[in-house]
Amino acid sequence: MRRISILGATGSIGQNTIDLIARAPQEYRVVALTGAGNIAQLADDACRLGAEIAVTAHDDRLEELRTALSGSGVDAAAGAQAIVEAAQRPADWVMSAIVGVAGLAPGLAALRDGATLALANKESLVCAGSLMRDTARTRGATLLPVDSEHSAIFQALTGENIADVERIVITASGGAFRDWPVEDLHKATLELASSHPNWDMGQRITIDSASLFNKAMEVIETREYFGIEPERIEVLVHPESLVHALVGFADGALMAHVGPPDMRHAIGYALHWPERRALPVERLDLARIGSLTFRAPDERRWPALRLAREVMAAGGLSGAVFNAAKETALDGFIDGRIGFTKMAEVVERVLDRICAQPGHIDATMTLDNVAHIDHLARQEAGTVIQKIAG
Ligand code: NAD
Numbered sequence: 001m002r003r004i005s006i007l008g009a010t011g012s013i014g015q016n017t018i019d020l021i022a023r024a025p026q027e028y029r030v031v032a033l034t035g036a037g038n039i040a041q042l043a044d045d046a047c048r049l050g051a052e053i054a055v056t057a058h059d060d061r062l063e064e065l066r067t068a069l070s071g072s073g074v075d076a077a078a079g080a081q082a083i084v085e086a087a088q089r090p091a092d093w094v095m096s097a098i099v100g101v102a103g104l105a106p107g108l109a110a111l112r113d114g115a116t117l118a119l120a121n122k123e124s125l126v127c128a129g130s131l132m133r134d135t136a137r138t139r140g141a142t143l144l145p146v147d148s149e150h151s152a153i154f155q156a157l158t159g160e161n162i163a164d165v166e167r168i169v170i171t172a173s174g175g176a177f178r179d180w181p182v183e184d185l186h187k188a189t190l191e192l193a194s195s196h197p198n199w200d201m202g203q204r205i206t207i208d209s210a211s212l213f214n215k216a217m218e219v220i221e222t223r224e225y226f227g228i229e230p231e232r233i234e235v236l237v238h239p240e241s242l243v244h245a246l247v248g249f250a251d252g253a254l255m256a257h258v259g260p261p262d263m264r265h266a267i268g269y270a271l272h273w274p275e276r277r278a279l280p281v282e283r284l285d286l287a288r289i290g291s292l293t294f295r296a297p298d299e300r301r302w303p304a305l306r307l308a309r310e311v312m313a314a315g316g317l318s319g320a321v322f323n324a325a326k327e328t329a330l331d332g333f334i335d336g337r338i339g340f341t342k343m344a345e346v347v348e349r350v351l352d353r354i355c356a357q358p359g360h361i362d363a364t365m366t367l368d369n370v371a372h373i374d375h376l377a378r379q380e381a382g383t384v385i386q387k388i389a390g
């Protein structure tokens, strides 16, 4: 039986992972499930799957979790450190599906323990790519991509030599406002930004898909995961969200990965890798779909893409600054303090300020230094948001 832990089990990726595991319970032993505020879901899943331990990120919800688990034999724990400890419990496969930089320390802890880490938490690679890669290498751990685009690239590269790759193209749906006039974007509401035309995901990544901050993060993720130069990474708007990525080789061939917009494909591929097994996802009827369309992204509409290029050029800890400023700006949009288009402005101002000061982004990439610069960038973003909100 394979030992499995799911970090961020109550979220969209976590629930899709549980869906796959619950279809073949005899194959898996669930070690740890972690969540945050949704205690009922966490406790239900932990009991149903017979987990060893369930952990909530919120210290003050421990009693509630204990009560929900009483009599089940499942242990309960709470707090950020307890999540790191849960991630370190011996397991063969760990899903990293916490949202935000909060996923970095637990994912890193699982890698230190030599686990196979299925990585949905793209923030880990954006903030600390070389730390994640080096840890995997030195601990003999395996890092598998779960983002649909990166799983697609990984699959297209199987049996190929990365030296033969000319370019990698990741697609973007364009999100909720792809067809709005640019001048109207400032009117985008939280409600509209929270509904994705094709994918069913957590609220934060859905809004990031509308601003293309998600795609900007994924460009950096591509660079960090596959080690390819930034100028070889392209973004293509593809409203149907059926082609997830394309890899262009030296002979001019483009290998495309085509599949339904269902994260159980990328999760299942990582779960069964290196095997490929049957998955409960829709089979595409391309004759019925008829046509697939593509267009170049307009950077005036989506400044996040330009900012991602600036981050890759700056290097060092600039990805952690970018991510922290983005997370804080997103909070500001969700709370109604700033408008949709102001998010990119906040991120740009924070990047300009922190990257220009010596000793910040050029510090060594350690968990402590990432946490420090994350804190600085959040403070700076808070100040900028206050100024904008007046
Ligand atoms: P979600 O909001 O649905 O779920 C997030 C999970 O993280 C929940 O279990 C929540 O309890 C937990 N969590 C939140 N804050 C936490 C904290 N401070 N400490 C510990 N746990 C915390 O998010 P999601 O859509 O499932 O996305 C999870 C990750 O996967 C993100 O990094 C996202 O970018 C990535 N991802 C998601 C999708 C998707 O289809 N949803 C696709 C590709 C990549």
Ligand code: MG
Pocket (backbone or CB within 6 Å): 147, 148, 149, 218
């Ligand atoms: Mg993606």
